[in-house]
Amino acid sequence: MFAAGERPLALVTGATGGIGRALVGRLAEAGMDLLLSARSGPALAALADTLPPGRARHHACDLARDVGLLADAALALPRLDLIVHAAGVHDSGPWEATDDGTLRTLLAVNVEAPTLLTRLLLPRLRAAQGMVVFLNSTRGLDVAEHVGPYAASKHALRALADTLRLEIQGSGIRVLSVYPGSTATPMQQAIQAAKGHAYDPDAFIRPDDIAAMVMAALALPRTAEVSDITIRPLGRPPDPSPAAGPATA
Numbered sequence: 001m002f003a004a005g006e007r008p009l010a011l012v013t014g015a016t017g018g019i020g021r022a023l024v025g026r027l028a029e030a031g032m033d034l035l036l037s038a039r040s041g042p043a044l045a046a047l048a049d050t051l052p053p054g055r056a057r058h059h060a061c062d063l064a065r066d067v068g069l070l071a072d073a074a075l076a077l078p079r080l081d082l083i084v085h086a087a088g089v090h091d092s093g094p095w096e097a098t099d100d101g102t103l104r105t106l107l108a109v110n111v112e113a114p115t116l117l118t119r120l121l122l123p124r125l126r127a128a129q130g131m132v133v134f135l136n137s138t139r140g141l142d143v144a145e146h147v148g149p150y151a152a153s154k155h156a157l158r159a160l161a162d163t164l165r166l167e168i169q170g171s172g173i174r175v176l177s178v179y180p181g182s183t184a185t186p187m188q189q190a191i192q193a194a195k196g197h198a199y200d201p202d203a204f205i206r207p208d209d210i211a212a213m214v215m216a217a218l219a220l221p222r223t224a225e226v227s228d229i230t231i232r233p234l235g236r237p238p239d240p241s242p243a244a245g246p247a248t249a
């Protein structure tokens with residue numbers, strides 16, 4: 001999967017979130033060492049405790065402010081093979097109600113942080129013939145009402161990932177953007193609560209489904225690169241029970 005030598009190492013931002021956590025589990029299972037990051041130190045320590053001893057380090061940081069410190073922590077390690085940018089923030093509301101604080105935070109966490117972190121760590125990825133994974137969103141491919149700033153941040157991230165892939169072609173580094181639809185995580189739970197909807201995790205993609213797709217891309221031989229993965233909830237078939245009434249054609 002990566003250059004030979006010691007155990008490969010992955011930096012995962014948003015490691016304690018729904019999608020980040022699923023990826024951490026899969027990467028650890030695949031034998032990678034981990035540098036885990038999020039704002040909450042206690043949540044990171046609790047996550048590290050679930051992994052085999054000695055396999056995970058963690059660095060708490062607010063990506064809206066301290067990206068450089070996280071890059072320094074990663075540069076202090078002997079190698080870096082993979083960056084997974086799973087940290088992200090969401091906001092919804094009408095365009096006319098968008099305040100600059102919200103817009104600034106969305107752009108800082110969803111766009112500036114993954115861009116700057118990748119730039120600072122690119123020499124390590126070059127050395128390892130590594131890979132960078134950007135957790136984007138189907139909102140990076142289309143738009144809907146009331147998600148303007150979030151969709152704008154994800155469109156920007158898509159443009160940056162696609163440009164990076166073009167510019168480093170031939171370096172041996174693979175760049176993957178993942179575009180999930182609604183996924184059963186704390187972020188989705190908050191989105192449903194804000195809409196006043198009940199939260200049913202079974203109605204959404206499981207975070208581990210996304211992690212499985214990323215692992216499949218990682219496992220490809222070095223002759224190929226998966227550049228984009230779009231993954232959407234399948235939706236449920238109609239309830240066939242008599243109580244559900246006759247099926248309509």
Ligand SMILES: NC(=O)c1ccc[n+]([C@@H]2O[C@H](COP(=O)([O-])OP(=O)(O)OC[C@H]3O[C@@H](n4cnc5c(N)ncnc54)[C@H](OP(=O)(O)O)[C@@H]3O)[C@@H](O)[C@H]2O)c1
Pocket residue numbers: 013014015016017018019020037038039040043061062063064085086087088089090109135136137138179180181182183184185186187188
């Ligand atoms: N869930 C969905 O339906 C969905 C759909 C499409 C795309 N996505 C994208 O997938 C990615 C992961 O989403 P998720 O659903 O797993 O979210 P989540 O469960 O809310 O997790 C977010 C993670 O990011 C960290 N984080 C948030 N703000 C941060 C900041 N300022 N600095 C550093 N870390 C920060 C959180 O930890 P702390 O709070 O401790 O910092 C947490 O680990 C995001 O980019 C999201 O936009 C999600």
